[in-house]
Amino acid sequence: MKRGKPVLLLVLTAALSAAPLAWCQDAVMTINSESLGKHERPLVRFTHEKHAEVVECVTCHHDFDQYYNNTGPQEVKCSECHVASPASGDNPVPLRLAMHTNCKTCHRGMMAKGHKSGPVTCGACHVRGAGAQEPPAPQAAEGKKP
Ligand code: HEC
Numbered sequence: 001m002k003r004g005k006p007v008l009l010l011v012l013t014a015a016l017s018a019a020p021l022a023w024c025q026d027a028v029m030t031i032n033s034e035s036l037g038k039h040e041r042p043l044v045r046f047t048h049e050k051h052a053e054v055v056e057c058v059t060c061h062h063d064f065d066q067y068y069n070n071t072g073p074q075e076v077k078c079s080e081c082h083v084a085s086p087a088s089g090d091n092p093v094p095l096r097l098a099m100h101t102n103c104k105t106c107h108r109g110m111m112a113k114g115h116k117s118g119p120v121t122c123g124a125c126h127v128r129g130a131g132a133q134e135p136p137a138p139q140a141a142e143g144k145k146p
């Protein structure tokens with residue numbers, strides 16, 4: 001279980017620290033990775049700013065070196081490193097799994113400890129009516145919602 005431990009550590013780091021808010025992202029974003037093409041499920045609405053208040057940036061915006069040390073933050077899209085269907089030589093963790101593992105591991109872990117947490121069921125994240133099956137967002141101008 002080479003990969004179990006880092007996730008646990010990331011979750012602990014998250015629970016124990018607050019993050020600075022010195023950046024200018026939309027407070028709430030709709031995650032819509034272009035590389036996943038037309039989405040099967042409704043798009044996920046993500047309260048980025050609220051999360052950043054309780055979770056350190058590097059917990060999500062990470063970069064693991066060959067010794068599995070977290071050398072983040074990179075502050076770039078997950079899809080810069082995680083592709084939809086990795087071929088040999090690509091990062092082996094597919095984008096969808098990367099997102100699911102990141103989001104759900106934390107939500108589950110915090111729930112288990114009795115903390116306020118986020119959803120773990122499909123429909124609670126992929127909320128119907130919240131932009132189902134939209135094509136990937138075009139590159140929005142800085143500061144504008146796609
Ligand atoms: C904690 C929130 C969360 C939960 C719970 C969750 N997902 Fe997702 N899911 C995401 C995010 C975020 C993405 C990445 C979307 C992107 O990058 O565009 C994603 C991507 C996907 C995708 C690929 C994009 C698409 O719609 O074709 C599928 C399929 C999917 N999820 C199905 C599921 C299913 C089935 C479940 C329940 C077993 C589930 N998800 C639970 C957050 C969640």
Ligand code: HEC
Pocket residue numbers: 019020021022023025031032033046048051052055056057058059060061075076077078079
């Ligand atoms: C709980 C996880 C999480 C935390 C904590 C978090 N982010 Fe994010 N952030 C995301 C996700 C998911 C996206 C959407 C990435 C994508 O579309 O691939 C994102 C997007 C961004 C983007 C836009 C990237 C782009 O190119 O469009 C920036 C910049 C960013 N975050 C900076 C930060 C900073 C700075 C912090 C800490 C103050 C932070 N984030 C905290 C998960 C997080």
Ligand code: HEC
Pocket residue numbers: 003004006007060061062063064065074076077078079080081082091092093097098099101102
């Ligand atoms: C700069 C490159 C880079 C970016 C950007 C990046 N990752 Fe990763 N990620 C990696 C590498 C490298 C690994 C390790 C892959 C391996 O197992 O060899 C990894 C692994 C993971 C894992 C598996 C961890 C485990 O212990 O099993 C998850 C989950 C993950 N990334 C989620 C995300 C999410 C969510 C984002 C965006 C917020 C993101 N990653 C952005 C490089 C990146």
Ligand code: HEC
Pocket residue numbers: 010011014015044045046047050051054055059060099102103104106107110116117118119124125
């Ligand atoms: C390291 C921990 C952590 C990670 C990673 C994380 N979350 Fe959360 N999430 C939380 C906590 C804590 C709450 C409860 C916040 C509150 O209500 O005070 C939450 C709440 C939520 C909620 C409930 C509505 C809201 O925003 O208050 C949604 C939806 C959600 N998260 C989606 C996501 C998605 C999508 C991802 C992955 C891209 C993600 N979360 C990653 C900790 C995390």
